[in-house]
Amino acid sequence: MIRLTLALDAMGGDFGPAVTVPAALQALASYQQLELLLVGSPAAITPLLAKTDSVLLERLQIIPAESVIASDARPSQAIRASRGTSMRIALELIKEGRAQACVSAGNTGALMGLAKLLIKPLDGITRPALMTVLPHQQRGKTVVLDLGANIECDGEMLAQFAIMGAVMAEEILGVVNPRVALLNIGEEETKGLDNIHQAASILQSIPSINYIGYLEANELLTGKTDVMVCDGFVGNVTLKTMEGVIRIFLSLLKSSGNGDRQSWLMKWVKRWMRARLTRQFGHLNPDQYNGACLLGLRGIVIKSHGAANQRAFAVAIEQAMQAVERQVPERIAARLNAVLPKSD
Amino acid sequence: MIRLTLALDAMGGDFGPAVTVPAALQALASYQQLELLLVGSPAAITPLLAKTDSVLLERLQIIPAESVIASDARPSQAIRASRGTSMRIALELIKEGRAQACVSAGNTGALMGLAKLLIKPLDGITRPALMTVLPHQQRGKTVVLDLGANIECDGEMLAQFAIMGAVMAEEILGVVNPRVALLNIGEEETKGLDNIHQAASILQSIPSINYIGYLEANELLTGKTDVMVCDGFVGNVTLKTMEGVIRIFLSLLKSSGNGDRQSWLMKWVKRWMRARLTRQFGHLNPDQYNGACLLGLRGIVIKSHGAANQRAFAVAIEQAMQAVERQVPERIAARLNAVLPKSD
Numbered sequence: 001m002i003r004l005t006l007a008l009d010a011m012g013g014d015f016g017p018a019v020t021v022p023a024a025l026q027a028l029a030s031y032q033q034l035e036l037l038l039v040g041s042p043a044a045i046t047p048l049l050a051k052t053d054s055v056l057l058e059r060l061q062i063i064p065a066e067s068v069i070a071s072d073a074r075p076s077q078a079i080r081a082s083r084g085t086s087m088r089i090a091l092e093l094i095k096e097g098r099a100q101a102c103v104s105a106g107n108t109g110a111l112m113g114l115a116k117l118l119i120k121p122l123d124g125i126t127r128p129a130l131m132t133v134l135p136h137q138q139r140g141k142t143v144v145l146d147l148g149a150n151i152e153c154d155g156e157m158l159a160q161f162a163i164m165g166a167v168m169a170e171e172i173l174g175v176v177n178p179r180v181a182l183l184n185i186g187e188e189e190t191k192g193l194d195n196i197h198q199a200a201s202i203l204q205s206i207p208s209i210n211y212i213g214y215l216e217a218n219e220l221l222t223g224k225t226d227v228m229v230c231d232g233f234v235g236n237v238t239l240k241t242m243e244g245v246i247r248i249f250l251s252l253l254k255s256s257g258n259g260d261r262q263s264w265l266m267k268w269v270k271r272w273m274r275a276r277l278t279r280q281f282g283h284l285n286p287d288q289y290n291g292a293c294l295l296g297l298r299g300i301v302i303k304s305h306g307a308a309n310q311r312a313f314a315v316a317i318e319q320a321m322q323a324v325e326r327q328v329p330e331r332i333a334a335r336l337n338a339v340l341p342k343s344d
Numbered sequence: 345m346i347r348l349t350l351a352l353d354a355m356g357g358d359f360g361p362a363v364t365v366p367a368a369l370q371a372l373a374s375y376q377q378l379e380l381l382l383v384g385s386p387a388a389i390t391p392l393l394a395k396t397d398s399v400l401l402e403r404l405q406i407i408p409a410e411s412v413i414a415s416d417a418r419p420s421q422a423i424r425a426s427r428g429t430s431m432r433i434a435l436e437l438i439k440e441g442r443a444q445a446c447v448s449a450g451n452t453g454a455l456m457g458l459a460k461l462l463i464k465p466l467d468g469i470t471r472p473a474l475m476t477v478l479p480h481q482q483r484g485k486t487v488v489l490d491l492g493a494n495i496e497c498d499g500e501m502l503a504q505f506a507i508m509g510a511v512m513a514e515e516i517l518g519v520v521n522p523r524v525a526l527l528n529i530g531e532e533e534t535k536g537l538d539n540i541h542q543a544a545s546i547l548q549s550i551p552s553i554n555y556i557g558y559l560e561a562n563e564l565l566t567g568k569t570d571v572m573v574c575d576g577f578v579g580n581v582t583l584k585t586m587e588g589v590i591r592i593f594l595s596l597l598k599s600s601g602n603g604d605r606q607s608w609l610m611k612w613v614k615r616w617m618r619a620r621l622t623r624q625f626g627h628l629n630p631d632q633y634n635g636a637c638l639l640g641l642r643g644i645v646i647k648s649h650g651a652a653n654q655r656a657f658a659v660a661i662e663q664a665m666q667a668v669e670r671q672v673p674e675r676i677a678a679r680l681n682a683v684l685p686k687s688d
Contacts, residue, residue: 072532137592148529151537185492185580188416193495193577217581218588233537234581236529237561237574241585244562248481249593 001033006101006320007093010040011068011086013105013306013313017041020105021048023313028056030314031321037099039063039090065089068106071306075109082114091118094299101300101320103291105308111301112149112294119299122333124340128296129161130232130303131168132239138223140175143168145229147292148236155198158182158229162203162211164295165227167335172326177210178226183234184214199229206339291319298329345377350445350664351437354384355412355430357449357650357657361385364449365392367657372400374658375665381443383407383434409433412450415650419453426458435462438643445644445664447635449652455645456493456638463643466677468684472640473505474576474647475512476583482567484519487512489573491636492580499542502526502573506547506555508639509571511679516670521554522570527578528558543573550683635663642673 065086082088093099129146143165169178184192203211290312294301300323304316354364409430426432437443473490487509513522528536547555634656638645644667648660
């Protein structure tokens with residue numbers, strides 16, 4: 001069995017160790033090959049391990065960290081004062097070769113900046129991007145990026161995101177010659193912002209990218225494209241909008257509706273409907289799709305939702321394991337090498 | 345009975361007169377006080393009136409227009425070459441006082457530009473914004489703008505949109521002291537783009553605006569705010585994302601699922617569920633919420649979806665009627681006068 005070691009920022013996120021530690025234990029119990037380095041305050045972490053089976057504890061190590069980056073800190077300030085924080089130490093463990101990937105639910109901007117500083121972007125990548133995979137109506141999946149790492153992007157950055165997304169669709173989803181689209185407010189060439197127009201002309205000039213043009217946000221789940229590219233502000237808003245609508249639909253199916261007048265049959269059928277919707281779209285529920293991959297780095301960094309619960313954080317840990325097993329950075333680097341003009 | 349005269353751009357939208365003329369007749373049949381000026385090619389319109397009751401035709405007049413602005417035309421070019429187009433003539437009918445409002449399903453950018461040129465913005469408004477009203481989870485409604493009229497906005501523009509949105513929430517929805525929020529990618533003050541930060545500080549300085557801060561897109565339907573403000577690119581993406589998710593959910597409930605194995609009972613229950621979801625969220629279905637109001641002008645201009653069908657275009661006509669009856673421009677002007685510093 002090949003050992004797989006991940007560093008977890010145990011202090012990040014809205015709930016810190018109260019969520020990350022139980023999630024870590026859950027992952028250790030599920031995956032025999034997994035070893036975890038829990039980075040954070042031993043005083044906060046240790047009590048949560050009190051009732052844990054000693055067999056699990058053999059694959060868990062606490063790496064002490066004095067401080068935490070606040071989730072509302074300005075990224076630039078947080079990065080300057082990052083020495084000794086759980087997030088930075090977790091990333092340094094990758095740099096030192098002690099961990100193969102890192103998972104954090106902390107400040108997105110700080111994680112992005114620190115990862116760029118410590119793990120370094122791949123050649124040809126200006127800035128890493130946050131990516132996730134969404135299920136679509138045709139029973140396939142769509143790679144979507146950037147989800148919030150870069151709130152302002154020029155055309156070149158969007159084009160780089162598109163290339164990385166295409167590699168992910170090929171290598172992770174197994175799509176041959178994946179279709180790549182830019183998210184825009186109309187399909188006509190004249191629509192939208194200048195950076196999107198620039199990205200379109202760059203992508204049109206790369207023969208190995210199957211660029212299919214602009215798509216509007218209502219096509220995100222219809223399966224018209226395998227990769228959808230946008231800037232981080234728009235990506236974040238899109239994803240949050242989806243979450244909001246889906247949460248409301250699921251709650252509607254859960255609610256009692258007409259109250260006592262509902263028969264047992266109706267309750268049963270609603271439960272059945274809800275299970276079916278959850279099966280098809282539950283993946284869009286933040287509890288289940290949690291774990292956006294920071295693409296374009298020389299190592300693997302997974303960003304969990306700040307509000308992730310135990311289950312969601314465990315999913316982010318699984319995402320990190322998958323990315324390690326599938327050698328994501330190496331595959332992106334190889335593709336970039338083939339597509340981009342040589343710098344030397 | 346007070347007469348109400350609207351000008352319709354009969355040629356705009358994906359389907360032109362095939363949709364706008366039947367929708368016009370439907371509206372005339374529903375509202376006795378309504379008179380319509382159908383602007384477009386008589387040769388295209390007249391055949392569609394062949395079987396119409398002559399009583400309805402008394403309240404309908406064809407205003408000839410030679411040409412149409414293409415939906416994929418660059419707005420700047422389209423505006424320069426707009427003389428004689430159905431959209432321009434429809435707007436001129438407002439300017440001339442022959443119509444009280446105009447409805448068009450044509451090119452959004454051109455409609456925005458021409459409306460600004462011909463109808464003129466209100467004092468204190470840099471650029472008009474597209475607004476709609478969305479139902480939320482607390483059984484109320486939220487005013488959302490801009491939906492695509494201005495894809496790039498500075499902080500002042502966003503603040504103007506917020507003021508107009510607050511007037512709409514008060515006057516149209518009847519909300520006292522409506523809450524106003526800026527759409528952002530986090531609730532912390534440091535999050536997001538500079539123009540949003542600027543808008544926040546302007547809004548904080550206006551005592552009569554109940555500014556509550558930033559909200560994320562997953563709060564759009566939860567009822568946490570009465571007015572949600574964003575730039576037109578983000579607004580368009582948000583609305584289209586919602587549409588996409590809702591279409592998929594509704595189609596899922598319509599689909600046959602497990603095929604022949606479904607009992608009549610299950611089919612019946614699914615139909616019931618679908619009716620319930622449609623009742624609560626069908627308003628988000630483009631067929632039903634169609635008709636975004638171009639706010640900030642000295643007259644009333646309603647933008648219909650380009651892909652609107654007859655039913656949806658008829659809804660846009662109703663929106664125009666409501667805006668006339670509720671004197672939307674006059675009310676916004678009065679509020680702007682009270683809030684903005686006097687220019688003289």
